[in-house]
Amino acid sequence: MKLLELRIKGFKSFVKNTTLNLDANVVSIVGPNGSGKSNIVDAIRWLLGEQSSKQMRIEEKFDVIFSGTEKLPPAKKAEVFIKIEDDEGRIRTLGKILSADGKIQYKIDNRNVRLKDLIEVMGGAGVGKSFYSIIGQDQVKELIAAPSELLRALIEDAAGIKVYLDKKEIALRMLEQTKENLERLNDILYEVE
Numbered sequence: 306m307k308l309l310e311l312r313i314k315g316f317k318s319f320v321k322n323t324t325l326n327l328d329a330n331v332v333s334i335v336g337p338n339g340s341g342k343s344n345i346v347d348a349i350r351w352l353l354g355e356q357s358s359k360q361m362r363i364e365e366k367f368d369v370i371f372s373g374t375e376k377l378p379p380a381k382k383a384e385v386f387i388k389i390e391d392d393e394g395r396i397r398t399l400g401k402i403l404s405a406d407g408k409i410q411y412k413i414d415n416r417n418v419r420l421k422d423l424i425e426v427m428g429g430a431g432v433g434k435s436f437y438s439i440i441g442q443d444q445v446k447e448l449i450a451a452p453s454e455l456l457r458a459l460i461e462d463a464a465g466i467k468v469y470l471d472k473k474e475i476a477l478r479m480l481e482q483t484k485e486n487l488e489r490l491n492d493i494l495y496e497v498e
């Protein structure tokens with residue numbers, strides 16, 4: 306999976322439409338303190354459905370919307386779009402928009418989708434919302450000390466297996482439910498006979 310492009314508008318300090326072309330071999334983003342380097346990473350985390358205020362470095366969900374300056378009014382919405390190329394070479398654009406009135410939209414190639422669909426595309430491409438995809442400064446220690454079960458889960462997620470494990474889990478639950486229904490049906494049949 307390749308992250309080709311990131312487009313941010315109205316998100317944290319990025320008031321104007323800002324496009325980062327990541328197609329080249331970008332290995333680092335440099336800039337003065339407070340210039341918005343971490344906000345770039347926050348934008349990707351946010352798009353992937355990060356729910357933790359601590360991880361997002363906000364107090365409440367609307368804090369991601371550009372809050373305005375003396376010269377500029379606050380933004381009406383925060384938008385983050387990423388363009389990815391998956392392992393099969395398909396190019397897809399994924400997006401998230403939060404309006405100041407609380408409306409949230411998730412997009413895949415301009416279609417409105419659920420967060421679940423978006424995570425599935427990213428999960429299949431080997432990028433989950435779990436913390437290993439994006440490792441923050443304070444998470445390196447946590448990762449080194451992680452128990453083996455967690456490390457295994459992280460590797461499975463990174464390898465794109467987790468999507469299938471989740472689907473398997475759902476299928477097994479449905480199978481269990483169907484078995485119970487069948488047993489109940491057999492009981493009724495027994496009584497009728």
Ligand code: ATP
Pocket residue numbers: 316317318319336337338339340341342343344345368369370371372373
């Ligand atoms: P450092 O090198 O110090 O870690 P950085 O380049 O990573 O800094 P960020 O933490 O990404 O910088 O950006 C911080 C800036 O983003 C601050 O100036 C903060 O005021 C601004 N900011 C955060 N949220 C908003 C918002 N909702 N509206 C406007 N500005 C915001």
